[in-house]
Amino acid sequence: MKIAVLGGDGFCGWPTTLHLSDKGHEVHILDNLSRRWIDTELGVQSLTPMDSIQERTRIWHQETGRRIHFHLIDIAKDYEILKRWLAEHRPDAIIHFAEQRAAPYSMKSDRHKVYTVNNNVSGTHNLLSAMVETGIDAHLVHLGTMGVYGYSTVGAAIPEGYLPVRIATMDGAEAEQEILYPTRPGSVYHMTKSLDQILFQFYAQNDGLRITDLHQGIVWGTHTEQTRRHPQLINRFDYDGDYGTVLNRFLIQAAIDYPLTVHGTGGQTRAFIHIQDSVRCIELALSDAPKAGDRVRIFNQMTETHRVRDLAELVSRLTGARIAWLPNPRKEAPENDLVVKNEQFLSLGLNPTTLREGLLEEVVDVARKFAYRVDRSRIPSVSAWTRDIARKVERD
Numbered sequence: 001m002k003i004a005v006l007g008g009d010g011f012c013g014w015p016t017t018l019h020l021s022d023k024g025h026e027v028h029i030l031d032n033l034s035r036r037w038i039d040t041e042l043g044v045q046s047l048t049p050m051d052s053i054q055e056r057t058r059i060w061h062q063e064t065g066r067r068i069h070f071h072l073i074d075i076a077k078d079y080e081i082l083k084r085w086l087a088e089h090r091p092d093a094i095i096h097f098a099e100q101r102a103a104p105y106s107m108k109s110d111r112h113k114v115y116t117v118n119n120n121v122s123g124t125h126n127l128l129s130a131m132v133e134t135g136i137d138a139h140l141v142h143l144g145t146m147g148v149y150g151y152s153t154v155g156a157a158i159p160e161g162y163l164p165v166r167i168a169t170m171d172g173a174e175a176e177q178e179i180l181y182p183t184r185p186g187s188v189y190h191m192t193k194s195l196d197q198i199l200f201q202f203y204a205q206n207d208g209l210r211i212t213d214l215h216q217g218i219v220w221g222t223h224t225e226q227t228r229r230h231p232q233l234i235n236r237f238d239y240d241g242d243y244g245t246v247l248n249r250f251l252i253q254a255a256i257d258y259p260l261t262v263h264g265t266g267g268q269t270r271a272f273i274h275i276q277d278s279v280r281c282i283e284l285a286l287s288d289a290p291k292a293g294d295r296v297r298i299f300n301q302m303t304e305t306h307r308v309r310d311l312a313e314l315v316s317r318l319t320g321a322r323i324a325w326l327p328n329p330r331k332e333a334p335e336n337d338l339v340v341k342n343e344q345f346l347s348l349g350l351n352p353t354t355l356r357e358g359l360l361e362e363v364v365d366v367a368r369k370f371a372y373r374v375d376r377s378r379i380p381s382v383s384a385w386t387r388d389i390a391r392k393v394e395r396d
């Protein structure tokens, strides 16, 4: 297949690109490199030394003989360029990773809120509109998030996107209807993913676009089979208070002897998936495209759930790291349970990689190797969800 990977220079996009190229697909990356600019804005860098995208693709060609094409396009701002690109290249599939994906970054200030909404919602809408206008019949696979569901304590398992509801009809009878599972986003970033869902629903219903939305949990790990092949193919690996995600942060903190930064009581339960499985899930989703006229296909892309304090205790047992119990900069339930259905990927053949000690140690080893690149002052998560929380965090 000819596949466009939007956001292919990022943490999930780069290993996915390599995996699909390895499988023999013709892969084109469309990326505006905004993530690299955000590193500059924040004064941080990936823990792992990342080469330019051009250099990365050159090394891949040298190692495998396969070409990955790179196109510098901002999908939120360059609508006409995106449309021309699609009309000219007519990809069979489009994988859409190209959004601002950090909840803390989206809550930093009003400017960051506005940027995140403009970038994510316009980018997704531009893509959908350009797909209709060019008449291409590509299967769109979007990376959404488990966070759209919110983390309720109802106790029922979260279904894969849709919820059957019984409603009273005008004549007093009852009718059954399936609705999108109601969203309850916990940050401006997560809110943009909820808005994406409505855009997808409209374009699938109105124009017959074929869309799969992957509600992904927190991705952990760094290497995949392909990124291990050459030091310059290494994946990016975020540790800072905005972009570092919880388990990867704990593993890096353990490697540099920094107390593990648990927010509040650490009672938050979240869904997780290893980067190797994330890449594999995308391949599986591509192999099972919906037909025109089908509703949006929604998969829960996660393999296990864990409570934050249990992860901290596990990493502490493994490495001897201390745990710091910090005031929570976020507005979120201090404790929640989470049960998630993920039968669709299992039935397509996913064999989940679970939190094995070997894999956790591999991440700690990578972090130790590059520990000299860590700026410890960038580890604390300082983006507060509200002014009151900011004052409280400062006081405590």
Ligand code: NAD
Residues within 6 Å of the ligand: 006, 007, 008, 009, 010, 011, 012, 013, 030, 031, 032, 033, 034, 035, 036, 073, 074, 075, 076, 077, 096, 097, 098, 099, 100, 101, 119, 123, 143, 144, 145, 146, 216, 217, 218, 219, 220, 245
């Ligand atoms: P990332 O920030 O590392 O990568 C995103 C890429 O998209 C970057 O290379 C960035 O430059 C590019 N991009 C952003 N806006 C763009 C635009 N307007 N035009 C062109 N390119 C643009 O993020 P990631 O961790 O690789 O996440 C990828 C996707 O997966 C995101 O949509 C995110 O919401 C989703 N996701 C990530 C995780 C996770 O734990 N990392 C979990 C669940 C879902």
Ligand code: USQ
Residues within 6 Å of the ligand: 101, 102, 103, 104, 144, 145, 146, 147, 148, 216, 217, 218, 219, 243, 244, 245, 246, 247, 249, 261, 262, 263, 264, 266, 268, 270, 271, 308, 328, 330, 332, 381
């Ligand atoms: N947390 C800590 N300590 C830390 C960092 C985080 O206790 O040092 C806590 C947070 O308070 C939160 C939980 O860990 O309760 C998860 O935080 P996170 O930063 O790992 O994940 P989140 O903000 O939800 O975002 C990440 C990705 C995002 C993706 C989402 C999937 O950045 O792109 O959509 O995970 S999910 O969480 O399933 O919505």
